[in-house]
Amino acid sequence: MLRAGMHFQVGELDSVxxxxxxxxxxxxxxxGAYFSLGLALHSLKRLPEAEAAYSAAFRIDPGHTKVxxxxxxxLMEQxxxxxxxxxxxxAIAHAPQDALLRYNLGLVFMKLGDDDAALRILETAIRINPRLSEAHVQMGLVHSGRNQYDAAIASLVCAMSLDTGNLNIVLRLALTYVEAGRLTEAIAVYERIIAAHPVxxxxxxxxxxxxLLLGDFRGGWPEYEWRLRTPYMAVxxxxxxxxxxxxxxxxxILLLAEQGFGDAVQFIRYAREIKARGATVILGCRPALSRLLAECxxxxxxxxxxxxxxxFNVEITLLSLPGVLGTTLETIPADVPYIRVPSGAGARAVAEIACCTGVLRVGLVWAGGFHTGSRHRNMVLQQFRDLLDIPGIKxxxxxxxxxAxxxxxxxxxxxxxxxPYLGDFADTAAAIQTLDLVISVDTAVAHVAGALAKPVWTLIPFAPDWRWLLNRNDSPWYPTMRxxxxxxxxxxxxxIAHIAVQLTALVQEQTTTGKTVITDQISLRHFPPY
Structure with a gap:
């Protein structure tokens, strides 16, 4: 084995x-020979042979931790x-008191989506070793994924007390406070982090x-600029x-679109003010938006x-504009529409919608692109099933x-x-323009409808994106959005039950008045506080 070790040190894997x-x-x-053979074969990417060697070592010594x-x-690589x-x-059968083995098994069940098994196994790991902070963290993540935020916070607080220098645990705790709607506590945690780690x-x-979520725009915009230093939001x-x-x-000036499609649609509204200052305005964005936003x-x-x-002489990212321009909750530029449908866009979709007369024509979107918050905001079509049966609606x-x-x-x-008829957002905008109403989760289509000044009902998760603020059923960004x-x-x-009531009322009003288009007045009339 000494010679094999020497060959390993100089990278002579075939000799090992x-x-x-x-x-x-x-x-x-x-x-030891089986284990070293497995290491060498693993490094040589001869995975079946490496697996056989490791497995042989495990059969001889199931308690060999490195094996x-x-x-x-x-196996994880595959x-x-x-x-x-x-x-x-x-391995646990041979070492039932090994908390780390149980912790790793808990991670496997988390990846498999079996949260009940994961919790049971992680709880056992913690009983064996109450100071295993990683197990407390994973318990917190499982509880959070099940919207059990009090339990998640308790687990994360415990983990933080065991591993006081672990910044990732503190950040996770703060995020969980946000998801639970406990913003005051989240802000306190973030401020403590910044005091200890100023950058x-x-x-x-x-x-x-x-x-920003609390409506404190003056305090929010400067802090939000730090996103441009993060690896996942940097432009x-x-x-x-x-x-x-x-x-x-x-x-x-070059305006740079950032983050999602909806962000670009929402903040391109500021192009008007920049243009009014005497600038020539160039917009940089993804191709799916270019035809539509060229009409902004x-x-x-x-x-x-x-x-x-x-x-160009200067540049700025779109979501930095409200901070530079000093936008407050009271001064949001909300004149709509601020985009127009390009000529000829979405002709086939428009024709498909236009042939349906005498009914309320409603567009539906149940999921957006995948990002950090998509688990909370996205739905499945079956959740809208009760709406589809309401008579008088297409x-x-x-x-x-x-x-889809x-x-x-x-x-x-x-x-x-x-x-099949929606090649880009210009086509989607043309379809929206022809509809009477759009019902959408928090995704780009809702922004397009709002920017076009079309009635749009947006479904918002309990822990909303900052732009939707709190405790209100309207949006200062989009006057026709509820x-x-x-x-x-x-x-x-x-x-969904509440929306069903509102849709039924709209159909009844359409039947009574003979109107086929939802006006702002009709939309507003049907929105009691919710």
Missing amino acids: VECCQRILLFDDKHT VTQLTQL DRLADIGELLEA DTDAHTALGICR PPTAVPRWKGEPLAGKT EGVDHVVNEGDTAPP FFSLQKGEE AQLADVDSELITDLA LFRQPAPGHWSSV
Whole structure:
């Protein structure tokens, strides 16, 4: 084994394999030889042979911690979670008081989506070793995923007391406070983090989001600027200066879209004010938005992300504009519409909708793109099933992406799929313009409807994105939008029931008045506080 170790140190892996195999010819019970053989074969990417070697070592010595660790790693690389579970259960049978083995088994069940088993196993690990902070953290994550926030917070507080220097645990605790709607406590945690770590970008960004959610725009915008220093929100810089509010007359400015499609639609409203300051306005955005946003008031030229922009003097990201311009809750520029549908856009979708007369024509979106908060905001089509049966309404699906496949589970007579006709957001805007109402989760389609000044009902999770604020059913950003909020985490059924009542009232009013288009007055009339 000494010679095999020397070969390993200098990277002569084939020689390691040869040495170990020679040893095993004379001693087929040599755990160390099987383990070293597995390491060498693993490094050589000869995975089936490596697995066989590790497995042989495990059969000889099930208590060999390094063997279990390496075999687990090999199986993890192949995403073989069930096999990892079997391995760890076999190891636990030989070492029932090993808390770390149980902790790892709990992680496997978390990945498999079996939260009940994960909690049971993690609880056992903690009983064996109450100071295993990682197990407390994972318990917190499982509880959080089940909207059991009090239990999640208790687990994370315990983990934090055991591992006081672990900043990730503190950040996770603060986020859980946010998800639970306990913003005061979240802000206190973020402020403590910043006091100890003054340049922590995550804490500053999250603090900004909390303040914005509370309507404290003056306190929120400066902190929110820290997002541009985080790896997941950073916008690639250009060689020109950032605009900081100085005069723009005679200059060209590049506005850079960032984050999601909806963010770009919401904040392109500021192009009008920038244009009014005498600037030539170039917008950089993703191709799916370029045709629509080229029609936005104040935009002179659109360049697709990745293409070369015309010469410009200064630049700024779109979501930095309200901070530079000093936007407060009272001064949000909410004149709508501020985008127009391009000529000829969405012709086939428009024709499909236009042929349905004498009914309320409603567009539906139940899921957006996947990001950090998508678990809370996204729904499935079946959750809207009760709405589809309301007489006097024709539903049209504006849903795109993988989630559109859920239409296969619903009678096509109840909802028409427009996705084949929606190539970009200009086509989607044309469809929205033809509809009477849009019902959507928090996604880009809701923003497009609001920017077009079309009636839109947006379903908001209990812990909302900052832009929807708290305790109100309207939006200062979009006058024709009404918000339907979850009364508790995960509770969509009561939201759908409330929407069903409102839709039924609209159909009855349409029948009485003969109107086929929802006016702002009709929309407002049907929104008691919720």
